[in-house]
Amino acid sequence: MAQEIYGIDLGTTNSCIAIINPADGQPQVINNQSNLQTTPSVVFYDEYDTPIVGTDAKNSMKQDPMRAVAFIKREMSNKNYKRSIGNEEISPVKISALILKKLVDDANLAREYEGKAPIHKAVITVPAYFGNDEHVLTRQAGEVAGLEVIGLLNEPTAAALSYGKDTFEGRTIMVYDLGGGTFDVSIIRMRNGNLETLSTDGDHHLGGVDWDERIVDVALAIEGFEVAYADIKDKKEGGAMILEAEACKKQLSTQPKAPMRFRYGGKLHTVEISQSSFKELTADLLDRTIACTHHAINLIKEDVKIDEIILVGGSSRMPMVKERLMKEFPNIKIRLDRFEPDLAVAKGAALYAANTSVIDDKSARSYGILTTDGITNILLRTDPMVYNGTTGFLTASDNQTSAIVQVYENSSSEGTIPVSAGVLILKKELTWGKQVPKGTPVTARVSRGKDGIVHIAMECEGSSTQIEIQPERQLSDSEVKKLKDEFQDIVL
Numbered sequence: 001m002a003q004e005i006y007g008i009d010l011g012t013t014n015s016c017i018a019i020i021n022p023a024d025g026q027p028q029v030i031n032n033q034s035n036l037q038t039t040p041s042v043v044f045y046d047e048y049d050t051p052i053v054g055t056d057a058k059n060s061m062k063q064d065p066m067r068a069v070a071f072i073k074r075e076m077s078n079k080n081y082k083r084s085i086g087n088e089e090i091s092p093v094k095i096s097a098l099i100l101k102k103l104v105d106d107a108n109l110a111r112e113y114e115g116k117a118p119i120h121k122a123v124i125t126v127p128a129y130f131g132n133d134e135h136v137l138t139r140q141a142g143e144v145a146g147l148e149v150i151g152l153l154n155e156p157t158a159a160a161l162s163y164g165k166d167t168f169e170g171r172t173i174m175v176y177d178l179g180g181g182t183f184d185v186s187i188i189r190m191r192n193g194n195l196e197t198l199s200t201d202g203d204h205h206l207g208g209v210d211w212d213e214r215i216v217d218v219a220l221a222i223e224g225f226e227v228a229y230a231d232i233k234d235k236k237e238g239g240a241m242i243l244e245a246e247a248c249k250k251q252l253s254t255q256p257k258a259p260m261r262f263r264y265g266g267k268l269h270t271v272e273i274s275q276s277s278f279k280e281l282t283a284d285l286l287d288r289t290i291a292c293t294h295h296a297i298n299l300i301k302e303d304v305k306i307d308e309i310i311l312v313g314g315s316s317r318m319p320m321v322k323e324r325l326m327k328e329f330p331n332i333k334i335r336l337d338r339f340e341p342d343l344a345v346a347k348g349a350a351l352y353a354a355n356t357s358v359i360d361d362k363s364a365r366s367y368g369i370l371t372t373d374g375i376t377n378i379l380l381r382t383d384p385m386v387y388n389g390t391t392g393f394l395t396a397s398d399n400q401t402s403a404i405v406q407v408y409e410n411s412s413s414e415g416t417i418p419v420s421a422g423v424l425i426l427k428k429e430l431t432w433g434k435q436v437p438k439g440t441p442v443t444a445r446v447s448r449g450k451d452g453i454v455h456i457a458m459e460c461e462g463s464s465t466q467i468e469i470q471p472e473r474q475l476s477d478s479e480v481k482k483l484k485d486e487f488q489d490i491v492l
């Protein structure tokens with residue numbers, strides 16, 4: 001029997017875990033211990049600084065928003081992130097690891113009831129815009145949670161795969177993913193079983209919660225209070241109201257009207273919100289997603305025709321999303337069969353995990369080295385994910401004994417680009433200890449595995465010194481091990 005591997009959507013707002021059902025070969029979501037298909041990506045530290053993860057954590061947020069951590073995925077690349085709750089130091093890796101552990105522990109418990117062995121292998125999905133650092137951190141979070149991370153897969157790729165690997169053969173699709181706190185749009189093309197990310201765009205501070213906030217603001221205004229959600233978000237009332245607003249919003253996805261009930265100023269209030277007023281109130285938010293879709297289309301250099309749009313993310317359940325897209329792109333088919341916007345990514349990851357050889361996912365990023373001509377890309381976004389290659393450079397001046405190697409991440413698919421088009425991710429000195437004439441070859445060997453993490457090794461001809469280039473890690477291997485040991489005793 002093929003080995004069993006979980007597919008995990010580690011989301012900004014909600015996470016989900018799936019596996020292939022051996023009976024029919026189809027991906028299946030494993031409900032958590034609260035019997036829900038998705039688990040809020042929220043960690044709450046109780047008065048003893050013990051972490052609580054998921055639905056209970058989200059509900060506890062009402063009591064004390066300052067003891068809760070939500071939307072941690074937005075901070076994954078923030079090197080300056082610093083926060084502590086009680087005596088606990090919070091880091092994006094640690095919080096992500098707690099969420100992963102909760103998902104896997106719950107899933108393994110569900111398996112145990114069915115007499116099945118636990119699984120500790122997983123493919124974890126990441127946004128297509130995640131760079132090398134975020135890939136490393138996501139992988140480390142998995143390791144801390146006690147997982148063997150088989151691969152990291154781009155979320156839009158996973159979403160497309162959930163429709164079956166042959167569904168989009170020969171087609172170009174737009175993946176519109178409106179989640180709880182982020183909006184991502186990717187355009188991907190499937191050719192000969194290979195998936196290629198042609199462009200990505202998005203807004204990492206735009207998601208369902210912005211729609212919730214609008215409901216809070218309008219409800220407060222209708223009842224005559226001169227405060228907005230922003231003023232009360234760290235207070236108990238704010239924490240409770242945003243959850244009430246979310247419940248109201250979800251009802252509005254299927255009903256023309258819904259009540260928004262809330263307590264403010266010591267009194268209970270009920271305000272009725274209609275679907276049409278909600279739509280008007282939030283039209284500018286939807287407009288921002290549409291602007292991103294056009295930007296993603298314009299980023300593609302070649303002439304491509306988009307064949308279909310798939311809707312991903314819980315917020316695309318709002319009827320206004322489909323309506324607006326149909327108006328904006330009247331000639332493009334919007335696929336609504338198997339419409340499971342909040343489960344598609346985990347299901348696609350499970351399919352990929354079970355059969356990793358069937359597709360070749362592509363990164364949305366290129367990597368290059370700074371030379372006198374600008375950035376010379378040594379790994380292009382059009383290259384396969386699993387990659388091994390070498391590029392030759394020449395020393396620039398006589399008697400050189402060292403060179404400063406600067407690695408840039410970028411989204412170009414061209415060989416040489418201006419420095420301004422890239423982001424410096426690493427600077428390291430390569431020394432070879434003896435003077436060499438100008439024009440001596442320096443070789444860069446670049447490789448990348450299924451986890452999307454890039455390794456570069458550089459060497460000057462005739463010398464034995466080599467440098468290994470890896471992004472600076474927020475956590476060293478020993479820190480990962482220490483956290484992993486600590487985590488073994490945590491019961492979530």
Ligand code: ADP
Pocket residue numbers: 010011012013014015038178179180181182207208209246249250251253312313314315316317318341342
């Ligand atoms: P993420 O990818 O950010 O982790 P999800 O894809 O799970 O998040 O989307 C979460 C968002 O979807 C939340 O803002 C939630 O309120 C919203 N959502 C879920 N179901 C519905 C619904 N039926 N109608 C409107 N919004 C919904």
Ligand code: MG
Pocket residue numbers: 011012177179313345
């Ligand atoms: Mg998501």
